[in-house]
Amino acid sequence: MxxxxxxxxxxxxxxxxxxxxxxxxxxxxxxxxxxxxxVLFTLPWWDSDGSLQTPLVVVLxxxxxxxxxxxxxxxxxxxxxxxxMFVGAGTYALLQFAEAWGLDxxxxxxAAGLVAAALSAPVALFAFRLSGGYFAIGTWVAAEAVxxxxxxxxxxxxxxxxxxTRESLGDYSLETRANVTYWxxxxxxxxxxxxxxxxxxxxxxxxxxxxRDSEDGARSLGIDVIRTKALVWVVAAxxxxxxxxxxxxxxxxxxxxxxxxxxxxxxxxxFIVVIGGVGSTTGPVLGVLVFWFIDEQLxxxxxxxxxxxxxxxxxxxxxxxxxxxxxxQRWRPLQFFPVRRRLIGPGADSS
Amino acid sequence: xxxxxxxxxxxxxxxxxxxxxxxxMAVEEGETLAIIGANGAGKTTLLRTLAGLVPASxxxxxxxxxxxxxxxxxxxxxxxxxxxxxxxMLFPSLDVRENLLIGAHARRGGRWNLDRVIEVFPLxxxxxxxxxxxxxxxxxxxxxxxxxxxxxxxLMLLDEVSLGLAPLVVKxxxxxxxxxxxxGTTVLVVEQDIGQAAAAAxxxxxxxxxxxxxxxxxxxxxxxxxxxxxxxxxxxx
Numbered sequence: 001m002x003x004x005x006x007x008x009x010x011x012x013x014x015x016x017x018x019x020x021x022x023x024x025x026x027x028x029x030x031x032x033x034x035x036x037x038x039v040l041f042t043l044p045w046w047d048s049d050g051s052l053q054t055p056l057v058v059v060l061x062x063x064x065x066x067x068x069x070x071x072x073x074x075x076x077x078x079x080x081x082x083x084x085m086f087v088g089a090g091t092y093a094l095l096q097f098a099e100a101w102g103l104d105x106x107x108x109x110x111a112a113g114l115v116a117a118a119l120s121a122p123v124a125l126f127a128f129r130l131s132g133g134y135f136a137i138g139t140w141v142a143a144e145a146v147x148x149x150x151x152x153x154x155x156x157x158x159x160x161x162x163x164x165t166r167e168s169l170g171d172y173s174l175e176t177r178a179n180v181t182y183w184x185x186x187x188x189x190x191x192x193x194x195x196x197x198x199x200x201x202x203x204x205x206x207x208x209x210x211x212r213d214s215e216d217g218a219r220s221l222g223i224d225v226i227r228t229k230a231l232v233w234v235v236a237a238x239x240x241x242x243x244x245x246x247x248x249x250x251x252x253x254x255x256x257x258x259x260x261x262x263x264x265x266x267x268x269x270x271f272i273v274v275i276g277g278v279g280s281t282t283g284p285v286l287g288v289l290v291f292w293f294i295d296e297q298l299x300x301x302x303x304x305x306x307x308x309x310x311x312x313x314x315x316x317x318x319x320x321x322x323x324x325x326x327x328x329q330r331w332r333p334l335q336f337f338p339v340r341r342r343l344i345g346p347g348a349d350s351s
Numbered sequence: 352x353x354x355x356x357x358x359x360x361x362x363x364x365x366x367x368x369x370x371x372x373x374x375x376m377a378v379e380e381g382e383t384l385a386i387i388g389a390n391g392a393g394k395t396t397l398l399r400t401l402a403g404l405v406p407a408s409x410x411x412x413x414x415x416x417x418x419x420x421x422x423x424x425x426x427x428x429x430x431x432x433x434x435x436x437x438x439x440m441l442f443p444s445l446d447v448r449e450n451l452l453i454g455a456h457a458r459r460g461g462r463w464n465l466d467r468v469i470e471v472f473p474l475x476x477x478x479x480x481x482x483x484x485x486x487x488x489x490x491x492x493x494x495x496x497x498x499x500x501x502x503x504x505x506l507m508l509l510d511e512v513s514l515g516l517a518p519l520v521v522k523x524x525x526x527x528x529x530x531x532x533x534x535g536t537t538v539l540v541v542e543q544d545i546g547q548a549a550a551a552a553x554x555x556x557x558x559x560x561x562x563x564x565x566x567x568x569x570x571x572x573x574x575x576x577x578x579x580x581x582x583x584x585x586x587x588x
Binding site for chain 2: 203206207209210212213214216217218219220221222223224225279
């Protein structure tokens with residue numbers, strides 16, 4: 001009995017199996033996603049009053065943050081509670097680049113991501129010695145330490161309210177600034193999702209999932225556990241740092257308490273991923289839609305927004321640990337993004 | 352002739368607890384060597400130390416002439432050592448095919464690939480798309496062995512092949528070993544079932560409380576010798 005991979009002829013007498021990533025749903029999902037991205041990209045031209053654009057900036061950068069946390073926690077088993085340190089690092093890096101050094105604010109976004117990525121290296125040296133709950137606590141402690149350093153810094157003046165001035169934002173018109181910020185938020189969401197899909201389709205993706213299941217098991221199969229974890233840790237830090245910069249561009253004043261807020265940049269992100277589905281690429285997309293709906297309904301009640309989202313996340317964690325995406329999977333095993341190879345043929349279980 | 356694996360004075364343990372005491376043994380290329388011993392004899396610790404998952408406290412291990420203890424665990428697969436761990440330890444979030452493919456992450460060139468593994472374990476063919484969690488014990492063991500073979504190892508470390516499996520399943524799994532050896536892989540198998548070990552191996556090594564107490568060709572050892580060494584009794588004459 002043999003296995004035939006896609007594109008290979010079956011040996012005589014062999015049972016024909018095909019291995020494919022694409023399914024009808026994933027092709028439809030990709031086509032639908034591409035169409036949605038095009039529609040969203042053109043939004044500034046047809047949403048003239050910005051009634052959709054303004055809230056979408058928040059939704060989109062939250063999707064980017066959620067995809068990165070999901071990459072760490074859902075696929076690599078690295079449950080970090082300290083991602084707000086990279087948001088804050090990105091925010092303050094942009095302030096420094098654009099405000100203090102006069103660099104172009106848009107070009108400063110990837111540079112802010114690099115600062116966050118650079119910060120992630122020494123944090124990893126400390127946090128990677130920890131596992132499970134200790135890793136979560138360790139990353140939180142590291143984030144608090146960075147927040148305190150920024151707050152106390154005379155150069156960064158994290159204790160004061162700091163804003164991007166008109167000069168530092170360049171000669172761009174208000175409309176241009178709003179549009180570019182929106183497109184950057186869209187890039188965070190689309191790029192964040194694409195990063196997760198690309199990582200999961202690669203050898204690293206399989207290695208990551210094995211590391212999440214058993215580090216010793218992965219190590220005994222020749223996987224460099226530290227390097228595999230470090231790769232996604234740095235990528236997630238870079239992207240989260242870019243998000244921090246875009247967050248500042250969308251609301252151009254901040255304090256260290258706001259930029260490094262565990263509730264805004266960590267708790268809400270966790271709620272989004274848990275509600276949508278941890279460990280799936282589609283989950284954060286579903287979760288952020290729920291977040292958007294709740295946010296719209298409770299826009300005047302910040303505390304209630306947290307309570308309702310946290311309550312839904314807690315209920316989901318108990319009754320549907322795989323989130324909304326898991327509930328859909330119970331109904332029908334759909335794969336909207338082609339990340340897992342599936343076996344097509346007699347006896348194949350399409351789980 | 353230089354042994355493929357040469358273990359000299361190897362001691363290892365877990366923190367303050369020492370499980371291996373100056374173990375000496377050698378494995379020749381192309382042979383099947385079985386390590387037997389009662390519970391707590393140090394068999395699994397020996398295999399995990401060779402795989403790099405338990406640090407050695409003293410001694411030397413040379414593999415194909417190179418100092419193995421200087422090589423980190425994840426690099427040992429690339430050097431040609433694959434472990435089939437006790438309890439199979441499949442990755443629950445991966446399906447059977449992915450569990451097999453992850454074995455090839457650090458593969459060396461050689462004859463083993465997915466098709467070849469399925470040829471040796473045809474029972475896996477209809478299971479490739481299934482979650483590994485739903486498999487029977489025998490199926491899981493076949494996946495674990497297949498996963499190790501995907502790396503094209505020179506030396507495969509098999510821990511407790513028969514643990515918790517029906518005799519017929521164990522027989523089927525052991526029936527695959529000659530094909531593995533014929534393909535160029537040396538096998539070091541830990542086994543509690545003395546009869547199974549004696550039937551499958553070219554040589555037996557018996558551990559007792561972390562020390563080698565008996566070594567030899569199973570055809571030349573009497574059952575009394577083996578049982579006495581296994582349980583730490585004096586051999587009946």
